[in-house]
Amino acid sequence: MDGGIALIGSGSATPTQILTNAQLGQRVETSDSWIVSRTGIAERRISAPEESLVMLSHKAASSALEMAGWAPSSIDLVLLATSTPDDLFGSAPQVQANLGATKAVAFDLTAACSGFLFALITAAQYLRNGTMRRALVIGADQLTKWVDWDDRRSCVLFGDGAGAVALESSDFQDDGLIDFKLKSDGNRGDCLNLNQFGESLQLIDGISHQKGGFRPIEMNGQEVYKFAVREVPALLGELLKANKISSKSLDWLLLHQANQRILDAVADRFDIPHEKVLSNLANYGNTSAATIPLMLDEAVRDGRVKKGDLLATSGFGAGLSWGAALLRWQGPS
Ligand code: UT7
Numbered sequence: 001m002d003g004g005i006a007l008i009g010s011g012s013a014t015p016t017q018i019l020t021n022a023q024l025g026q027r028v029e030t031s032d033s034w035i036v037s038r039t040g041i042a043e044r045r046i047s048a049p050e051e052s053l054v055m056l057s058h059k060a061a062s063s064a065l066e067m068a069g070w071a072p073s074s075i076d077l078v079l080l081a082t083s084t085p086d087d088l089f090g091s092a093p094q095v096q097a098n099l100g101a102t103k104a105v106a107f108d109l110t111a112a113c114s115g116f117l118f119a120l121i122t123a124a125q126y127l128r129n130g131t132m133r134r135a136l137v138i139g140a141d142q143l144t145k146w147v148d149w150d151d152r153r154s155c156v157l158f159g160d161g162a163g164a165v166a167l168e169s170s171d172f173q174d175d176g177l178i179d180f181k182l183k184s185d186g187n188r189g190d191c192l193n194l195n196q197f198g199e200s201l202q203l204i205d206g207i208s209h210q211k212g213g214f215r216p217i218e219m220n221g222q223e224v225y226k227f228a229v230r231e232v233p234a235l236l237g238e239l240l241k242a243n244k245i246s247s248k249s250l251d252w253l254l255l256h257q258a259n260q261r262i263l264d265a266v267a268d269r270f271d272i273p274h275e276k277v278l279s280n281l282a283n284y285g286n287t288s289a290a291t292i293p294l295m296l297d298e299a300v301r302d303g304r305v306k307k308g309d310l311l312a313t314s315g316f317g318a319g320l321s322w323g324a325a326l327l328r329w330q331g332p333s
Helices: 032-039 053-068 092-099 112-128 186-191 221-242 260-269 288-301
Strands: 004-013 018-020 043-045 077-081 105-109 134-142 160-170 177-184 199-204 207-211 252-255 310-317 321-328
Touching: 004 053, 004 112, 004 288, 032 260, 043 160, 053 092, 053 134, 053 160, 053 288, 077 092, 077 112, 092 105, 092 134, 105 112, 112 134, 112 160, 112 177, 112 288, 112 310, 112 321, 134 288, 160 288, 177 221, 186 221, 221 260, 221 310, 221 321, 252 260, 252 288, 288 310
Parallel strands: 077 105, 077 134, 252 310
Antiparallel strands: 004 160, 018 043, 134 160, 177 321, 199 207, 310 321
16 A cells, blocks of 8 residues: 655745735725725735745745755655746756755646645655655745736735645555545636737748747636635535545644635535634735645644644635645644
């Protein structure tokens, strides 16, 4: 039988610049009360021009390594979930080099706001089947580079950040990944996009090529909202049922931080008291692939999430993509 995995360390990093709702009101017609009541967001972090995705990822990964107490040279895999790499060829190798994780293979994985969960499950497969022993999974995004700051229906939601988790192979009896399910539906992909320009240029007579570049984020908020409140409880419900776990025995609900109303709706569906719903939306907004590890790290460091705690987690977003997992936090020994 394959082995298990243990979640040993966590880390996170956010840019220092803070943009409050009131400040955003200087740019678009909106108000603090509208944004707070519709999303739960009060402020978000915006990367300064000199703050790169690699820098944020490196900081988050370093503190996860430090918590785990691991030497960088002992890492086998650096998996970076991001939709906003500094380099479209991949930013993970730069993070690997900066960490001094000389033995590790490093690559990017793109699944928008579901990216961290998809990456966690991907890394877990290498650890379970015995080909690797230690992995760093990073979720990092700088969506503020790609937001249309004149579109008040979307610009209020997003912020930048990074989070990371240190994973190790373990005995199957101590498996920290109790179960998971991942889903995609490209047929519904047009409600949240960061699409190419599609500009065609003539190279020579008779041959044209596409010029690279991307348009800002386009989002149909209502459709994404409906998708999230329908699919997330359905998938979590399937997982709980399949594993005969009652929602009452969950210590924490750790959802992708997209909108407080989505978090509350999912919690209500399972009668999970709101004190068990982890949320830092007010401070960071939606940091895409970073939300889950950023939230986890905060709750681990302030002592809310303790050794042995059972967490139900779910990521969801563009693709469309979504997934859920039941996790047990191990922490450093
Ligand atoms: O990782 C996944 C990422 N995406 C999401 O999670 C998005 C999920 N969707 C949502 O969170 C919500 O749909 C939003 C927060 C984006 C929007 O909330 P809503 O309750 O669905 O608002 P709405 O789009 O139905 O708009 C209601 C009204 C409209 O005015 P009218 O047409 O009723 O007069 C909008 O023009 O609110 C207006 N509005 C705003 N007003 C002030 C939309 N954005 C704003 C704004 N400030 N920022």
